[in-house]
Amino acid sequence: MFQGIARFLNKHNYSLNERLFNWPLDRIPLEKPIFLLGVHEAGLEVLAHIFQRHPDIAFCRGNKNFWDSSENEMQMHLPSMPPELSLLNTPDGPRELERYWSYATDENIKDYRHEPKDANPELSLRFQHCLKKVIRAYAINPEHCHLVDKSHLYTIKMGFVHELLRENDPYFILMIRNPYAICPHVARLYCMRKGKGESLGYEEAVKRCAQHWRNSCCLAMADQTAVAHFTMLRAEDLIANPEETVRDLCAYAGLSYEPSMLPAQGQTHSILNSIKKGVWPPPQANPNAPYLKELDQLARIIVKRECEDMAALFGYTPEGP
Known part of the structure; x- marks a missing residue:
């Protein structure tokens, strides 16, 4: 009950907070926002929590004091977002599991893809206002803050997002994971979904997930020529070398490296904690091993x-990493 109340109050802090009158939006700096990109199940949740432990970071529902909140996707948690940048404002769009593994299929990509040429000043200003409201509501120090977000949808809109925020100098980090491991795994969940009004066989589910993975990666890689700051990493490398990887990412994004960002046993959780068991600290062994062991010939x-x-x-191969 207390967690539900805390989440309710924290949610409405976005619109109603003590900074409303002495921090007008034109006073809020929006510099070098960081966007974590990739498909669902690629390890972005761990990466987001790492960044959310940094004192200079704010995300759409908190700061380092609420680092373990998973409400860190503007695409799903900010109703005021323009529909071009939201999954909430697309009534016919994918929902639940589907929302993360169907917007980039061959069939659906045309309905969700936006390019730099689709940007306009009005949309840019509206997007900037949404981000500034996040900083005003949740930053520890609004004058010295980097916003971080992990909206998966922006993976296929990177050039578009960059054009909207060109004057704010955005940074993009693409995180990928072995498709032979995660696509069949997600397909099994896809087949078990209930109440969707559609019967989806395993073969079709694997195909859709594989298309989604491929198109997400291809479009992000293609868009890197349209952005000023882009880097990428494999989830497997973050797990294998967390300190080195996080140091490199901090240097890339212009953040100080804080040892406390790294996952460790015994770290204090907040009342908003929504981390699934076993996700933090991340497993030290190869997280793909169980999925690759189950890889069947059809999925391969x-x-x-x-x-x-x-x-x-x-x-990446069917054998690893």
């Missing part, structure tokens, strides 16, 4: 057909 063939070229570019 489908993922290879849809993703082989992009997967090989990142060193």
Whole structure:
């Protein structure tokens, strides 16, 4: 009950807070926002919590004091977002599990993809206002803050987001994970969903997930020529070398490296804690191993057909990493 009350109050802090009158939006600096990109199940949740432990970070529902909140996607938690940047404001759009693994399929990509040419000053100003309201509501120090967000949808809109925030110098981090491991795993969940009004077989589910992975990666890689700051990493490398990887990411994004950002046993959780058991600290062993062990021949063939070229570019095979 107390957690529910805390989440309710924290949610409404976005619109009603003590800074409303002495911090007008034109006083709020919006500099070097950081966008964490990738598909669902790629390890972005761990990466987001790492960034959320930094004292100079704010996200759409908190700061370092609420680092363990998973309400860190503007696409799902800010109703005031323009529909081009939201999954809340697309009534016919994907929901629940589907929302994360169907907007980038071959069939749906045309309905969700936006390019730099689609940006306009009115949309840019509206987007900036949403981000500034986050900083005003949740930053420890609004004058010295980097906003961080992990809206998966922006993976296929990176150039568009950059154009909207060009004057704010945005940074983008793409995180990827072995498609032979995660696509069949998600497909099994996809098949078990209830109340969707559609019966989806395993073969079709794997195909859709593989298309989603491939298109997400391809479009992000293509858009890197349209943005000023882009880097990428593999989830497997973050797990294997967390300190080195986080140091590099902090240097890239212009943040100080804080040892407390790294996952460790015994770290204090907030009342908003929504981390799933086993996610923090992340597993030290290869997290893909259980999924690759279950990889069946049908899924292997489908993922290879849809993703082989992009997967090989990142060193991914059915055997690992």
